[in-house]
Amino acid sequence: MTEHPSPSKLGLTDAELAVHPTVFANDVLKDQVIVVSGGAGGIGRAIAWLFARLGAHVAVVGRDGSKLDALVAQLAERHLKASAHVADIREPDAVNLLFDAIWAAQGRVDSLVNSAGGQFPQPAIDFSVKGWNAVINTNLNGTWYMMQAAAQHWRNHKHPGSIVNIVVVTTHGLYGIAHTIAARSGVIGLSRAVAVEWAPLNIRVNCVAPGAIETEGWNVYTPEARAAYPRSNPMMRVGSPWEVAEATAFLAGPSAKFITGETLTVDGGGQLWGETWTTGKPAYFGGDDK
């Protein structure tokens, strides 16, 4: 994967997340257990911090155990509850074992947040089969394996649950990321379908669609593309992972107990006005790129 590291840090540090003001009351998620895939990434990390600060035990999931362990250590330093779980969401057997392990250790799971995901910017006409499959497997299949395993465990334990899938805004052509638009449209459709099927099991399923949210994940975009992201919405700024975390807490927790099958867009109004060019603005559209 091509990386374009930023000379300055992208997103929020653990020290900032530990003290960031929140609109939520302390202990609103007291004693709950929340599984966060991609929990050591930019948005997932903010979700982990917020949910832990609200009283939950957060089980953070990813492929890189050292990143997860470092996050859990930071949370533990502030007397917040968390555990690290290495799993590739693209492996259904590993995903089932993950939920077995969390249920065995914690005795319950209340919510699942699927924040693991990503893509690379490339014109769709040039996608390789391997690149296409990498994005579909991660964002659609991996998310589904997590959703299904969570629901099966809730059904077996006769326990209510809620799922929040972090997706992408799919309502307009986000140039250069057609593979992810395909995968995330699938996740949104799937979420609406199982919101109905799983309502009898007392399981709610919702999505959060972020706009341009500054995180380390942005290293896959060029500095020029990143510099233009504030123009993707009428607020003329990028979003913070904390803003996505608070939207996620709203949907995951009791504040949204009558909401299911919904997608909450957190993009500063980008669906109404703005331009997003992940691979540069082509001359055809008035830009410099040939």
Ligand SMILES: CCCCCCC/C=C/C(=O)SCCNC(=O)CCNC(=O)[C@H](O)C(C)(C)COP(=O)(O)OP(=O)(O)OC[C@H]1O[C@@H](n2cnc3c(N)ncnc32)[C@H](O)[C@@H]1OP(=O)(O)O
């Ligand atoms: C209004 C909204 C504005 C929004 C703007 C931005 C929108 C979204 C932003 C974000 O989501 S940022 C945060 C998300 N994080 C990431 O995207 C992280 C970076 N991405 C990835 O890690 C990958 O894309 C992945 C698919 C998630 C990784 O999967 P995997 O580890 O299996 O992939 P790789 O082994 O790296 O690659 C597999 C395969 O894919 C092709 N490929 C990968 N990178 C590129 C690239 N830069 N260009 C072209 N093709 C690429 C390639 O075929 C790879 O195979 P090999 O060639 O390496 O054999």
Ligand SMILES: NC(=O)C1=CN([C@@H]2O[C@H](COP(=O)(O)OP(=O)(O)OC[C@H]3O[C@@H](n4cnc5c(N)ncnc54)[C@H](OP(=O)(O)O)[C@@H]3O)[C@@H](O)[C@H]2O)C=CC1
């Ligand atoms: N930042 C943004 O502007 C936007 C982000 N989004 C979406 O929000 C979600 C979170 O984004 P963000 O936090 O910025 O991205 P990051 O790249 O910072 O974090 C993504 C995390 O997903 C984990 N991950 C990726 N693949 C797998 C896998 N196969 N199995 C397990 N874990 C995996 C990675 O952890 P590890 O390497 O340890 O596996 C990584 O920590 C993503 O789906 C992203 O596409 C949507 C719109 C905009």
